[in-house]
Amino acid sequence: MKTVPRGPGFPPVAGTGRIVPGLLVCRRKRGAVPQGSGYVVHEGCDHIFFVGFLGAGKSTLARNLGALFHRPHVDTDRLVERRLGKSVAEIFADEGEDAFRDAETRELSRLSGRKSLLVSCGGGIVERPENCELMHEMGVVVYLDGDLEDSLRQIRRPERRPDLGSAEHAREVYRHRRPLYQGAADLTIDIRDKTFEQVALESGQLLWERGLL
Numbered sequence: 001m002k003t004v005p006r007g008p009g010f011p012p013v014a015g016t017g018r019i020v021p022g023l024l025v026c027r028r029k030r031g032a033v034p035q036g037s038g039y040v041v042h043e044g045c046d047h048i049f050f051v052g053f054l055g056a057g058k059s060t061l062a063r064n065l066g067a068l069f070h071r072p073h074v075d076t077d078r079l080v081e082r083r084l085g086k087s088v089a090e091i092f093a094d095e096g097e098d099a100f101r102d103a104e105t106r107e108l109s110r111l112s113g114r115k116s117l118l119v120s121c122g123g124g125i126v127e128r129p130e131n132c133e134l135m136h137e138m139g140v141v142v143y144l145d146g147d148l149e150d151s152l153r154q155i156r157r158p159e160r161r162p163d164l165g166s167a168e169h170a171r172e173v174y175r176h177r178r179p180l181y182q183g184a185a186d187l188t189i190d191i192r193d194k195t196f197e198q199v200a201l202e203s204g205q206l207l208w209e210r211g212l213l
């Protein structure tokens with residue numbers, strides 16, 4: 001990815017801005033050309049992948065930043081579900097985890113044909129080194145580094161999470177995964193003791209300052 005820098009200032013104010021709880025959302029008119037108006041121009045694939053444990057807030061963050069920076073958001077779990085026509089829980093139950101992981105890798109590689117996505121990833125995306133390579137080929141990886149307990153509290157409908165299992169199992173997975181997330185990350189955001197809005201502002205600023213948004 002080649003980056004053409006633009007002027008200072010966060011967030012990018014072009015079009016109209018409005019405040020929503022804790023967040024400044026900047027609206028750009030449809031079709032507006034980002035040249036010379038403080039927008040970054042990237043050549044090649046320039047996705048931003050958000051990784052982290054279950055319930056860390058990846059989807060919420062990618063959605064919030066998508067609204068803030070006018071970038072499309074996709075979620076790998078939702079892409080797999082749409083492609084296979086069933087929920088993640090059903091895929092695990094009917095076809096097993098390997099089939100889910102194969103589908104996840106296929107969906108990930110399909111993103112190479114798209115531009116400027118904010119991608120919230122399934123919690124297990126880092127289980128396959130091939131996925132980490134794909135993400136690095138297509139952009140940068142941001143790790144939301146948080147506590148296991150916060151993740152567990154935030155998970156909605158834990159009974160629908162085939163990957164979660166008992167608290168002890170979740171703890172084991174967390175311990176096993178943390179170095180994988182760290183190894184994959186280009187950037188790490190410490191999300192402990194922060195609200196979802198604080199995380200969105202902090203990561204937006206970090207990515208903006210580095211010319212990634």
Ligand SMILES: Nc1ncnc2c1ncn2[C@@H]1O[C@H](COP(=O)(O)OP(=O)(O)OP(=O)(O)O)[C@@H](O)[C@H]1O
Nearest residue numbers: 053054055056057058059060061123154155156196
């Ligand atoms: N602004 C918010 N304030 C408080 N809680 C929130 C907020 N946004 C989301 N949540 C809660 O936190 C949960 C986890 O957030 P999110 O779904 O973004 O995490 P995730 O990392 O994508 O999780 P998953 O592993 O399920 O994909 C949500 O299901 C929701 O219940």
Ligand SMILES: O=C(O)C1=C[C@@H](O)[C@@H](O)[C@H](O)C1
Nearest residue numbers: 054077088122123124162163
């Ligand atoms: O952490 C995991 O292994 C998973 C997380 C979810 O996002 C889904 O991708 C699936 O349930 C597996």
Ligand SMILES: [Mg+2]
Nearest residue numbers: 058059075120
């Ligand atoms: Mg999610």
